[in-house]
Amino acid sequence: MIRIVIPFHLRVMAKITGEVELDVQPPITQRSVLDALEARYPMLRGTIRDHVTQIRRPFLRLYACEQDLTHESPDTPLPERVASGKEPYLVIGAIAGG
Amino acid sequence: MTAVRVLVGTKKGAFVITGDGKRQKWNVSGPHFGGWEIYHLKGSPVDPNRIFASQSSGWFGQVISRSDDGGQTWTTPGSNPEDLKTPEGFPKGESNKFVYDTEPPSGKPLTTHQFYDGTQKPWVFKRVWHLEPSLSDPNTVYAGVEDAALFRSGDGGKSWQEVAALRGHGTGPQWSPGAGGMGLHTIVQDPKNPKRMYIAISAAGCFRTDNGGASWKAINKGLKSPYLPEETPEVGFCVHRIAIHPSRPDVLYMQLHQGGGIYRSDNAGDLWQEVNGNLPTDFGFPIDVHAHEPATIFAVPMDPNLRVPPEGKLRAYRSKTGGNEWEPLTAGLPQENCYINVLREAMAVDQLDDCGIYFGTTGGQVYCSPDSGNHWQPIVRDLPGVLSVEVQTLP
Numbered sequence: 001m002i003r004i005v006i007p008f009h010l011r012v013m014a015k016i017t018g019e020v021e022l023d024v025q026p027p028i029t030q031r032s033v034l035d036a037l038e039a040r041y042p043m044l045r046g047t048i049r050d051h052v053t054q055i056r057r058p059f060l061r062l063y064a065c066e067q068d069l070t071h072e073s074p075d076t077p078l079p080e081r082v083a084s085g086k087e088p089y090l091v092i093g094a095i096a097g098g
Numbered sequence: 099m100t101a102v103r104v105l106v107g108t109k110k111g112a113f114v115i116t117g118d119g120k121r122q123k124w125n126v127s128g129p130h131f132g133g134w135e136i137y138h139l140k141g142s143p144v145d146p147n148r149i150f151a152s153q154s155s156g157w158f159g160q161v162i163s164r165s166d167d168g169g170q171t172w173t174t175p176g177s178n179p180e181d182l183k184t185p186e187g188f189p190k191g192e193s194n195k196f197v198y199d200t201e202p203p204s205g206k207p208l209t210t211h212q213f214y215d216g217t218q219k220p221w222v223f224k225r226v227w228h229l230e231p232s233l234s235d236p237n238t239v240y241a242g243v244e245d246a247a248l249f250r251s252g253d254g255g256k257s258w259q260e261v262a263a264l265r266g267h268g269t270g271p272q273w274s275p276g277a278g279g280m281g282l283h284t285i286v287q288d289p290k291n292p293k294r295m296y297i298a299i300s301a302a303g304c305f306r307t308d309n310g311g312a313s314w315k316a317i318n319k320g321l322k323s324p325y326l327p328e329e330t331p332e333v334g335f336c337v338h339r340i341a342i343h344p345s346r347p348d349v350l351y352m353q354l355h356q357g358g359g360i361y362r363s364d365n366a367g368d369l370w371q372e373v374n375g376n377l378p379t380d381f382g383f384p385i386d387v388h389a390h391e392p393a394t395i396f397a398v399p400m401d402p403n404l405r406v407p408p409e410g411k412l413r414a415y416r417s418k419t420g421g422n423e424w425e426p427l428t429a430g431l432p433q434e435n436c437y438i439n440v441l442r443e444a445m446a447v448d449q450l451d452d453c454g455i456y457f458g459t460t461g462g463q464v465y466c467s468p469d470s471g472n473h474w475q476p477i478v479r480d481l482p483g484v485l486s487v488e489v490q491t492l493p
Contacts, residue, residue, distance in 0.1 A: 007157070007158075008133075009133050009134065009155065009157070009158060010158060012132070013131075013161065013174070038191060041177075042174075042176065042177045042189045042190065042191025043161070043173075043174040043177035043191055043193075044191070045190075045191035045192070045194070045195070046159055046160070046161075046191070046194045046195060047158040047159055047161065047194070048158075050159075051192070051194070051195040051197070052195075052197055057157065057158065057159055059156055059157040060157060060158075093157045094157070
């Protein structure tokens, strides 16, 4: 079971409380996890990654296990602790404004 | 007609405000979509409980939401729980997918427009500025987007297709963004001719189709814009708003950028005449038409340099002669120290016997006049900055 945390505004829109838990078929990568998230919650399509290019939206960051994975390849395997469900995969809204 | 429902889009959410026929007591519901910019929300004329909303965010991009119960609950079309497993498989979640049409069979694919620095830039979708539900079909809705293009949904907002002939008009490389971006912000359907539609783009101008969107004509003759190098270009005008009265759809009213002002066309946009008359300034954003008097129009002039009410006095203006002769409407509006703005999408009228006029401000007030502009009152004072106001008149 993969654990995913998404930003407040997206949780409200998708009517999600707390973390999302999803069964994801290996390989466990950022791409496969986000694909599974969007399949379960299709209203999230286009809000984390562009609909067509699948590129991350600029003001979102992607973390796990105290690592910034934002610029990692989407097909790189996620850390074992994410794959085993011990740690969540985090979609974070970047700090902006003042 | 016994009630009104005011749909308010703000910089941090939407608000649904209901009032009785007297328009004295109001109930405020919201914020819906808290934290999202709501450029526009508008109800279907065919099914008033069906309301479409454009929510956008610098973080999460564009989302289209729809209510089928008058704004009490909202979903993203095609993502309802009952839609999660359909005979065709899982839903595609494409209610926020706006992809420009570059297919040769669809018309004339156009890939660049003029940018601020004079170079050509490719079209990039940013957000939906305006949603215009069909006058005849509750599942059909049009979207005006930035970078400027017109999209249509025939399935209640689940999916969108570009009306590509507009961008294929041929003048696209001369279209350029205004300060707020290059948005298609106004869509007006002709109630007497379902094949005719008007749109307006900042900064390109007005266009009309007479064949259901298959081809478009630039309708900007007679407009003046001293900020343009040519005296009478075909396009390039920073139109702020156009409006019609349903009984006289060939008569168009326009608020143009400063240097232009208020214009009227009596021939479906083929030729415009300036009707600023005695207005204090030529700058403003919204313009609208009285529900029962097709020659009575309303505008809110602003200081063209400061974009605030002249002299700090918030004054709507009314012309009962289709322009040229204007009277200030001040009763109930602040007449000192008022430095807000009223944006293009933020004025509407209701259909009650004594027509109600509404406008929202960047200071978060929504004002209503229940008597055609003679007297005003704030129906809510402290919302986030108001981006759009629409009114539904309910039985």
